[in-house]
Amino acid sequence: MEMKSNAAKSNAALHKRIKELERQLDEARDTIEAIRTGQIDALVVSGNNGHALYTLQSADHSYRVFIEKMVEGAVSLNASGLIIYSNSRFASMVGLPLTKVIGTHFREFVAKESTDTYDSIFGQGWSQDIKREIFLSSPGRKVPVQLSVNPLQVDAGSLLNIIITDLTLLKETEGALKDKTLQLERLNNALAKSNDDLQQFASVASHDLQEPLRKIQVFSRFLKDANFEQLPDSAKQFVDKIILSSNRMKALILDILNYSRLSADDQNFEPVDLTALMAEITADFELVIEEKNALIEIGDLPVVEGNRGQLRQVFSNLISNALKFTRANVRPSIVVGSRKIVPGDFGFIAGDEKKYCSIFVKDNGIGFDQKFAFSIFSLFEKLNPKSTFEGSGIGLAIAKKIIDKHQGTIHAKSKANEGSEFNIILPFTPINPNG
């Protein structure tokens, strides 16, 4: 019985001993962790001969250097708010020598409008960490700063440590940024308004221009139908000229309306099969194609995402031009096809061939001097006398605007009397700006 009891006792003692050792091990682990993460620079170890204090060599010194080198100001206040330690950075913030700063109440450096805030920080700072923005007064200016306050218990009692971050530069940058943002906003609004105005103008002008124009069309035809034979020959010519001019003006107005409406149209993007689209367009031009005995060759074209009506207009305009600007005695030939995107071309990078496609429309017509390759896409730009080639000069401008809206590009290559080639690069899936 006794043996058993003794064994039980020593078993319990062993368990207790193990627990104690586990606790010590945990403590040692914590200490090592604390040293490793730099939380402490001194430690007390209890040993057989009482407590022993271990300090890390020169830890105190390196902290002081560190604090002196900081871009932030650092001060310690005693219970009454007196500065008992300050780094030189803080002294330079308030524009005083360090010796004059130490022993002064911190409150004296606080700008008048911030004293209330400071008082409340000082009140709460002893029990919790606080971050707050205030103004310090410095000779000749006020300094916006952020105070970050935390209490510290030391042997001598409690201290309030304050890190002072100078926000002058930050505030200036913030202010400048705000100004720029406002300016940008104003410009944006002005731009939106002027865009609106322009569209309004184009629409009103074109609508209102059409009423008197229609009268000219109606009555010039009237004159021709009803009284033509009574007119002298010269007058007959004039009537014909009026009719032709008024027709041209009508076409011009409709084109302007069309152009201005492009910005207003909402973008309904859908998959557009360009091969099918080209088939429709060639059918539209069947008469002219026959009349001019033109050869039309349509290669394999991709499917892109876009506004079908608008893309139709682009290719329709290009084909119409190709059929219009033909050379006499040369059988017109138009080739439409697509090319692979080659990384390196036009700043394309590898992988772009999956994102973009390149489509060309090539003819053997009169062409143009390459120096006009950019200006042909401007509104009303015409390179040919209207006596030879009828047109409003808006077709290519419309084409460019549409391609722009599809986030693509269009450019032209040509040589006078050899033909032109238009190249369109389109993303397969443009990002719809209207979401």
Added chain:
Amino acid sequence: MAKKVILVEDDPDDRDLFVIFYRERNDIELLPSVGNGIELIEYLESRPGGEGLPDLIVLDQNMPVMNGKQTLAFLKSNNRFSNIPAVVYSTYSDKTLIRECTQLGANMVVMKPIDKDGYQQMMDQFLLGI
């Protein structure tokens, strides 16, 4: 029997053109034209028994006081007049005008013609639809 057609149009030239181009047609009888929607309503209201009501109303879109769309909206919300076929003809028309007028109940929306043939074809189209 000749269809009674009333033109609602503020432009005197365009009113003259109706007379000039249509006076020889015997399938229509032109009622005296009125200058805007209000005048049309007054004309219609002045025929309480339904005697002399038009078989077709041709509305110009751009008119002072009460334009084509507004007139159309009034006609189609009025029990007595909502079943009189009405069409809109305009110097300019776009998708929006066509959609709006069609929604309001217009039988047809067309551009104003500029010559004799155009006028005859337009009226043929109108009469086909009623």
